[in-house]
Amino acid sequence: xxxxxxxxxxWLPIFAGxxxxxxxxxxxxxxxTIRYISFGASLATFFLGIWLYLEFDNxxxxxxxxxxxVWIESLxxxxxxxxxxxxxxxxxxxxxxxPLIVMSSWDVITLRxxxxxxxxxxxEGLMIGVFSALDAILFYVFWEAMLVPMFLIIGIxxxxxxxxxxxxxxxxxxxxxxxxxxxxxxxxxxxxxFDLQHFMATPLSLFEQQLIFIAFLLAFAVKVPMWPVHTWxxxxxxxxxxxxxxxxxxxxxxxxxxxxxxxxxPIAPDASEYFAFMMIVLSLIAVTYIGFVALMQIxxxxxxxxxxxxxxxxxxxxxxxxxxxxxxxxxxxGVTGAMVQMISHGLISGAMFLCVGVLYDRMHSREILAxxxxxxxxxxxxxxxxxxxxxxxxxxxxSGFVGEFMVILASFKANFWFAFLAATTLIxxxxxxxxxxxxxxxxxxxxxxxxxxxxxNSREFxxxxxxxxxxxxxxxxxxxxxxxxxxxxxxxxxxxSETKIIGIEA
Amino acid sequence: xxSASAEIFLVIMICIVLxxxxxxxxxxxxxxxxxxxxxxxxxxxxxxxxxxxxxxxIFDGSYVNDPLAGLLKIASISMVGVGFIYSRHYLIKNNLMxxxxxxxxxxxxxxxxxxxxxNSLLIMYLGLETLSLSLYALVAFDRNxxxxxxxxxxxxxxxAIASGSLLYGISWIYGMTGSLEFNEIALAIAENPxxxxxxxxxxxxxxxxxxxxxxxxxxFHMWLPDVYxxxxxxxxxxIATAPKLAAFALIYRVLVDGLGGVHDAWQGTIxxxxxxxxxxxxxxxxxxxxxxxxxxxxxxxxxxxIFAGIFTGTQIGYAAALFYSLTYVIMAAGAFGVLIALSxxxxxxxxxxxxxxxxxxxxxxxIMLFVMLGMAGIPPWVGFFAKLDVINAVIDSGFTGxxxxxxxxxxxxxxxxxxxxxxxxxxxxxxxxAIIINKDLGAVISINGxxxxxxxxxxxxxxxxxxxxxx
Numbered sequence: 001x002x003x004x005x006x007x008x009x010x011w012l013p014i015f016a017g018x019x020x021x022x023x024x025x026x027x028x029x030x031x032x033t034i035r036y037i038s039f040g041a042s043l044a045t046f047f048l049g050i051w052l053y054l055e056f057d058n059x060x061x062x063x064x065x066x067x068x069x070v071w072i073e074s075l076x077x078x079x080x081x082x083x084x085x086x087x088x089x090x091x092x093x094x095x096x097x098x099p100l101i102v103m104s105s106w107d108v109i110t111l112r113x114x115x116x117x118x119x120x121x122x123x124e125g126l127m128i129g130v131f132s133a134l135d136a137i138l139f140y141v142f143w144e145a146m147l148v149p150m151f152l153i154i155g156i157x158x159x160x161x162x163x164x165x166x167x168x169x170x171x172x173x174x175x176x177x178x179x180x181x182x183x184x185x186x187x188x189x190x191x192x193x194f195d196l197q198h199f200m201a202t203p204l205s206l207f208e209q210q211l212i213f214i215a216f217l218l219a220f221a222v223k224v225p226m227w228p229v230h231t232w233x234x235x236x237x238x239x240x241x242x243x244x245x246x247x248x249x250x251x252x253x254x255x256x257x258x259x260x261x262x263x264x265x266p267i268a269p270d271a272s273e274y275f276a277f278m279m280i281v282l283s284l285i286a287v288t289y290i291g292f293v294a295l296m297q298i299x300x301x302x303x304x305x306x307x308x309x310x311x312x313x314x315x316x317x318x319x320x321x322x323x324x325x326x327x328x329x330x331x332x333x334g335v336t337g338a339m340v341q342m343i344s345h346g347l348i349s350g351a352m353f354l355c356v357g358v359l360y361d362r363m364h365s366r367e368i369l370a371x372x373x374x375x376x377x378x379x380x381x382x383x384x385x386x387x388x389x390x391x392x393x394x395x396x397x398x399s400g401f402v403g404e405f406m407v408i409l410a411s412f413k414a415n416f417w418f419a420f421l422a423a424t425t426l427i428x429x430x431x432x433x434x435x436x437x438x439x440x441x442x443x444x445x446x447x448x449x450x451x452x453x454x455x456x457n458s459r460e461f462x463x464x465x466x467x468x469x470x471x472x473x474x475x476x477x478x479x480x481x482x483x484x485x486x487x488x489x490x491x492x493x494x495x496x497s498e499t500k501i502i503g504i505e506a
Numbered sequence: 507x508x509s510a511s512a513e514i515f516l517v518i519m520i521c522i523v524l525x526x527x528x529x530x531x532x533x534x535x536x537x538x539x540x541x542x543x544x545x546x547x548x549x550x551x552x553x554x555x556x557x558x559x560x561x562x563x564i565f566d567g568s569y570v571n572d573p574l575a576g577l578l579k580i581a582s583i584s585m586v587g588v589g590f591i592y593s594r595h596y597l598i599k600n601n602l603m604x605x606x607x608x609x610x611x612x613x614x615x616x617x618x619x620x621x622x623x624x625n626s627l628l629i630m631y632l633g634l635e636t637l638s639l640s641l642y643a644l645v646a647f648d649r650n651x652x653x654x655x656x657x658x659x660x661x662x663x664x665x666a667i668a669s670g671s672l673l674y675g676i677s678w679i680y681g682m683t684g685s686l687e688f689n690e691i692a693l694a695i696a697e698n699p700x701x702x703x704x705x706x707x708x709x710x711x712x713x714x715x716x717x718x719x720x721x722x723x724x725x726f727h728m729w730l731p732d733v734y735x736x737x738x739x740x741x742x743x744x745i746a747t748a749p750k751l752a753a754f755a756l757i758y759r760v761l762v763d764g765l766g767g768v769h770d771a772w773q774g775t776i777x778x779x780x781x782x783x784x785x786x787x788x789x790x791x792x793x794x795x796x797x798x799x800x801x802x803x804x805x806x807x808x809x810x811x812i813f814a815g816i817f818t819g820t821q822i823g824y825a826a827a828l829f830y831s832l833t834y835v836i837m838a839a840g841a842f843g844v845l846i847a848l849s850x851x852x853x854x855x856x857x858x859x860x861x862x863x864x865x866x867x868x869x870x871x872x873i874m875l876f877v878m879l880g881m882a883g884i885p886p887w888v889g890f891f892a893k894l895d896v897i898n899a900v901i902d903s904g905f906t907g908x909x910x911x912x913x914x915x916x917x918x919x920x921x922x923x924x925x926x927x928x929x930x931x932x933x934x935x936x937x938x939x940a941i942i943i944n945k946d947l948g949a950v951i952s953i954n955g956x957x958x959x960x961x962x963x964x965x966x967x968x969x970x971x972x973x974x975x976x977x
Contacts, residue, residue: 024868072891072966074973075898137894141885148884151924155932163932167924174884174920178913185894185901185909 005055006065006081009048009095010129016041017121025114035106038117042099045124049095056088058484061491063134063197071138076193080135085488086261087131089339089481090254093346094131096470097250098124101243104354104463108242108361109157116157119149120243127251131258136184136194140177143255147173150244150252158239165232165239172232176222179215187212187267200266200495203502209271216264217275223256226316227286230309237305238366242357245301249308250350254342257315261335261492265319269496276323279316284421286313291428295435300359300366303436304352307392310425311345311404314338317422318407322496324414333413335489336482337406343481344391344399344474351388351467355381358460359440362453368439372446377453382441384456384464389437391471393430399474509564509571512552512579513619519545520612527605535603542608543590546615550583563625567687570625573975574758574828578622578751581832585747585839586615591950592843593740599849602648602738610647611744614640618752624759626686627676634672634720637752638665641745645737657729657736664719664729672716678709679765688764695767702768710768713760714775721753722802723809724782731794734802739853742798743842746805747835754831757816762824769819776817777908784810784912788919798855800922801841804881807919808834814912815896823899825973830892832968833880833961837889840877840954844870847943847951860926862935869948870941871930873955880958882923883916888961895969 020034056064063082071079083091101120109116126149129142147170154166184194186208191198204212222229233253237245265272272279287310294306318338322331358381359374360366375382391398394405404425412419445451456464474481523545527538557576564571590608597603617637624630642665646658680686682705683694695701715726722730734742761772787807794800808830815827847870848854848863864871880887893916900909943951961968 021872070966072969074966074969075895141890144885144890148879151927152931155928163928166932167921167928170924171917171921175914175917178917179910181894182897182901182906182909182913185898186906188898189901 003065004067005048005052006083006128006132007067009045009052009091010081010125010132012048012125013041013045013098013121013128014125017118017125020114020118020121023114025112034114034117035102038121039099039102041121042095042102042124045128046095046099049092052083052088053092056083056484058085059487061085061487066134071135075137076188077137078135078193078195079138080195081132081138082134083132085485086258086339086492089343089484090131090251090258091128093254093343094124094127094251097246097346097350100350100354100463100466101246103459104246104357105241105243106459108357111157116153116243119153120247123149123153123247127255130255134196136187136196136199138194139196140181140184144174144177146252150248153244154236154240157241157244160239161235162239165235168232169236172229173222175218176229177219180219183212183215196263196267203500204268206270206274206501209268209500210274213264213268213271213275216259216268220256220259220264221282223259224253224312224316225256225309226282226313227290227309230286230290233309234302234305237308237353238299238301242353242360245353245357246350249304249353250346253308253312254346257312257319257338257342260316260319261339265496266492268500270499270501272320272496273323276320279320280324280418283313283317283320284418286310287317287425288421288428291425291432294432295428297432298368300356300368300436300440301353302366303368303432304349304356307352307429307432308345308349310429311341311349311392314341314404314407314422314425315345317418318403318410321407321411321414321418322493324418327497330413331410332486332489332493334407334410335492336485337403337410339403339485339489340399340474340478340481341403341407344403344471347467347471347474348388348391348398348400351384351464351471352392354463354467355385355388358456363449368436370447371440371450373441373443373450374453375441376445377450378455380461381456384468385441386437387468388471389433391475392433394426397472397475399471399478401475402478508556509558509562510569510623511556512549513616513623515552516545516549516612516616516619519548520609520616523605523612524609527609530605532603535605538605538608539590539594539603542612543587545612546583546587546590550580550587553579553583563689567689568626568629569623570688571623575623575755577828577832577971577975578755579619581835582615582618582622582748582751585751585835586611586744588839588843588950588954589740589743589747591946592743592839592846595944595947596740596846596849600648600738604647607644607647607740610640610644614644614744615748618748621752622755624755625688625763627679627688627760627764628686630756630759631669631673631676633752634756635669637749638669638720641749644741644744645733647741648738651736651738653736654738657732661729661733668716668719668726671712671719675709675712675714675716678705679713682706682709688759691764692767695765702771706768707771710765710772711775714772714779717753717757717760718779720756721750721809721812722806723779723813724786724806725779727783727786727806730806731799731802734805735796735799735855739798739842739846739849739855743839743846746801746838746842750805750835750838751831754812754828758824758828761816766819773817773819776813777905780810780813780817781908781911782810783807783813784915788915791919791922794922795857796855797845797857797860797926798842800857801838804919804922805838807915808881810915811893811896811912814900814908818899818903818905820899820903821976822902822973823896825969825976826892826895826899828976829895829969829972832972833888833892836954836961837877837880837958840873840951840958841881843947843951843954844874844877847947848941850941857926857929858936860929861933862938863930863941865935866937866939867941867943869952870943873951874930875927876955876958878923878926880962882920884920886959886962888958888965891962891965891969
């Protein structure tokens, strides 16, 4: 049974989603049936995730829970799944966030709810697939298939300019990924199958690695998103329904980071070293410049979207700072920090979007100026929002602090100026987040609409409390999370310190 | 003789249907339908039973039967059969339920079967003309439609020029090699390498023009969008499916079986045609608002992929092109099938006709979604694996840069496929009236749609089959 837990986690939500689609939206049926099925399926997947965590052995760096069967014989494609310390935290994040999304959309979505929940469940299965695929084509299939439910979620349940936003989202990410496919097929020509671990082992010249790195970079930089290919994200976030924004920020962005650490760095280590400085510069631009951009936003969702880009800058910074030391193996701190930052950002940005969703459901406006003095009418909500904002600004004791601090520390060891620029986020992040909080929550009650606001209902309260607890837990006691990935990251550091160029000894 | 029994049976049955149809009045036209449909099933059964394990020559070497022919014939017959089922209610509703539709389709199928099994340039030409003449007449089938008459005229004139070109090229090849049969042409070239020179290339160029025209590849594609748009949707469905398989047989038998020895001489030409088709087809399709015309340009883009598999000159390339052709016709049948199902009041051929389809008939919208995502090459739908297979063959023969252009053109293509999804799912329907489809059409189109997904989840068997028949 242990050996098929990953398949179960991928296909259970997908089949639940298909069942919902087949049931369709029927007015005669009791209206909560659809919701209970989706919540049940996502909760079951969550418990499978807990089981995965309990069974996972964090002392070894090798792949676990391996499933391997031939899928397409003539092309050497396998149905090959397995997880290590890098994928498990991200899978846990996915299964943790999805039930919360289902709960948060409970009675908000009235248009075709069966299709809505089905799209999220299918998306969940595909995302777990991305994090556990060890065959390049299987990875690509999950990676691309994921775009379809997201395309429909934004396009059907989105806001005013949803069609523009969703087409931009789809085409941007599709354009980014097709060159990755070409690289995969090229690597297949070198190794005769699509096994990612063989890709990592095969020797490649620097030029080949550079081309592969650039192709991967396009795919992952768009997903992260890195400056300057980030422009789809604010549009997609603003137009997506709350649940869509949460899943986009909390999980889909992490796939870019996951791609860098799972594919780019081990498959093209010499090219990664070659491009490391460029990557660091791009990351720092994201952290500082996008921070300033966030400061100027008048739309809350847009502000959080830009803040996501800035925070994801830490992830790429943490990954590529590795090559700034004499010994690559010293880079473990930065990579660990980046991984923690991914998990933490998943929790915090998800929570922030849910907070905006709570306000939007009541007032149907995302404009900061439409609010003011919300704390007077919604005190409980205000407490949550302040907590998440503090976490977003990187307050010690919250999860936001841990990852950022580790990455800044790692950069400091490498180069003072990298650390200096990265640390500006502590000021900028605090500035844009807290300024928004001040304008939305505090002050006099701004208008009649705000005066009529009602505080959180119990459903919203539970969703936000679960997130608040987890943000604090990771903030004060990150050890279990870090232990989960230490062995794998140490192994990765060894792996990328060896050159893959033929004829040159490391 | 046994190898050609399917074709012989088909000829006999066409004569019978022709006579029976004379004595049937419009009310009982379903007799013609069922007779034609039965003919298809029996022909398919004959093909199944008489496909040899290895290549077999008959009629003094001018006719060939092999597993490849068997596969292509079964696929073509199925496509025509599916087309009949899709079209029946449409024809009745539009007062077009005439025997001619079925007779011309069967004649066209006969041409297709002959082309697939031809082992001589002349037999190939005969098959091609049987098919083409039936198609010209089919396009003009609705005699009250001036657009249909116009596109039939265009098709006929350009088609006649292409046939002339093909015939001219054939005469040069015959003159140079002294034979019309593909295996003997190949033998002559192998024995006498000095043949690989300008006079043969000159003839070959004309043959390639003829082939490119029949495929609708750029720059010989002008007829295709007009014909797709002008013909009645069931006729477009016919043109878009089975003849593409015959065209694959044409290019494979002529260029690979016959002229495989001078692969270097035709590779560049096919490569350029492939590139032009990919770019022009996908770019121009963006500007279309008529969905049949858009699918026409999209077909040009797909032909670019089929040609890309051919120009590699490798076994895996041919197998990939075959896989692409087979899966493409399945998707094309689905696309036009949905359009036929939507043609409740007049032809549904504008993008606007698809508005809000997800509310008017959710299942039909899902099928169209599968078709569009399949054509766009999004996994896990089968179109992705077809593209993967071809791109793999292209990179394998060293054209990595060309592969990059191929994937970029499919990103351009993705836009107009997504636009169809956008109209179906994101727009409000102008009329909220639900679309009811007939049971037989509904059943077949459901299978068609599910097949596009199922072949994508499990493409291994069909891919292996393609490799086996090519070897």
